Amino acid sequence: MADSGFASLPPHHPQCLGCGPDNPAGLQLSVYRDGDEVFTDLAFDARHRGAPGLAHGGAISAACDDLFGFVLYVVEEIAVTRTLTVEYRAPVPLGQRHRITARLHHRDGRRLHLEAAGVGDDGVTRFTAQALFIVVDIDHFSDHGTEHDVHAMFTQHPLRTREGG
Numbered sequence: 001m002a003d004s005g006f007a008s009l010p011p012h013h014p015q016c017l018g019c020g021p022d023n024p025a026g027l028q029l030s031v032y033r034d035g036d037e038v039f040t041d042l043a044f045d046a047r048h049r050g051a052p053g054l055a056h057g058g059a060i061s062a063a064c065d066d067l068f069g070f071v072l073y074v075v076e077e078i079a080v081t082r083t084l085t086v087e088y089r090a091p092v093p094l095g096q097r098h099r100i101t102a103r104l105h106h107r108d109g110r111r112l113h114l115e116a117a118g119v120g121d122d123g124v125t126r127f128t129a130q131a132l133f134i135v136v137d138i139d140h141f142s143d144h145g146t147e148h149d150v151h152a153m154f155t156q157h158p159l160r161t162r163e164g165g
Ligand SMILES: CCCCCCCCCCCC(=O)SCCNC(=O)CCNC(=O)[C@H](O)C(C)(C)COP(=O)(O)OP(=O)(O)OC[C@H]1O[C@@H](n2cnc3c(N)ncnc32)[C@H](O)[C@@H]1OP(=O)(O)O
Pocket: 012, 065, 066, 068, 069, 072, 078, 079, 080, 081, 082, 083, 109, 110, 111, 132, 134, 136, 153, 154, 157, 159, 165
């Protein structure tokens, strides 16, 4: 779906709600890197229905949150969402492709301030999002996922880890 020539980024893990190809209930985002930005082309479908004919705000929010999780490959940190704000600027019709682009706005210690925008093929910006991600250590995940799954996630994506978190 995306333009050729951009680097394709691997999913966080196969069952991820946002990008896992093996999660039939997920958004199955395909994400690409363009310099310091990441993007996905997404048309919400009937599974994501809110009001008739329109995407559910939670589905839009999930897409933004997961896409922010791909900016981590650019900044080479492990981090998780602390806050997420979505501005729903216009209704998002089902079946209409939108390009969602995300980037790091600025960093302040462990705080990663991120921003995103969803623009339709017609050029209309229908939603924007801001998030605060906090850098964590791999141990953040070890308490909940199986050792095998956590190990697999980070051997596939060798991001820098840090003390604490
Ligand atoms: C390849 C795989 C990749 C990794 C996997 C990527 C998967 C991506 C999936 C999409 C993303 C998700 O869904 S992530 C899942 C949803 N999110 C979560 O489950 C996170 C749950 N929350 C937590 O676990 C925790 O609250 C943390 C880890 C986020 C933070 O806890 P903590 O480590 O104790 O940190 P804490 O002291 O509270 O805050 C850290 C610093 O941030 C500041 N801070 C805290 N809140 C705010 C705030 N609202 N605005 C400004 N600043 C704030 C604090 O003052 C502090 O500053 P200072 O004192 O340091 O100066």
